[in-house]
Amino acid sequence: MSADYSFVADAMKQAVPWVKTSGVEFPEVAGDRVVAELPDAAETRNHVGGPHAAMIFGLGETASGAVAMAAFAPHLGKATPLVARSEIAYKKLALGVLRAEAVLGRPADEVVAELDAGARPEFPVNVTVTNAEGVTTAEMVVVWTLKPNR
Structure with a gap:
């Protein structure tokens, strides 16, 4: 039986109010992988007609x-x-709808074990951003930490 990640x-x-405002959607969600999509919107484009770099970064960070x-x-x-x-x-000019695939870079149980041992664990999330044709337009690594609640 697989876990339910529909939430x-x-x-x-x-x-994260920006997620709703920007129109990011999540067509695929699993415990170690998420796909997020950013619609093409004229008001978020840059001077060459593609999504502004801030939008591309925001999509990748949101997926992570x-x-x-x-x-x-x-x-x-x-x-x-x-x-x-x-x-x-940034690998190639991004145009149109973008898709970010984010993949957990460490097993979650290892990260939780460090947290339970009193550490503040870090874990990478690797993100690939592609255009509608599946061409990679950006790659990123977002390193997260779990800050223990006191």
Whole structure:
């Protein structure tokens, strides 16, 4: 039996107002992988007609946050997920609807074991952003931490 992650999309839209405002949707959500999509909107484009870099970064970071929420939802009463650092590489001009695939870079049980041992664990989420044709337009790594609630 697989876990139910249907709560993640609504939770992200409630917890992070930008997600709802930007129109990000979550067509696929699992415990270690999320796909998020950003619609093409004229008001979010840059000077060359594609989504502004801030929108691309926001999509990738949002997808990574959805992975953190899905992977660690049972533990959010004892820790708060926060971004520790991130890096993005813009590979090709992005045009149209974008898709970000975010994948948890460490097994969740290892991260939780560190948290339970009193540490403030970090875990990477690897994100690939593609256009409607499936061409990679950006790659990023978002390193998250679970900050123990005191």
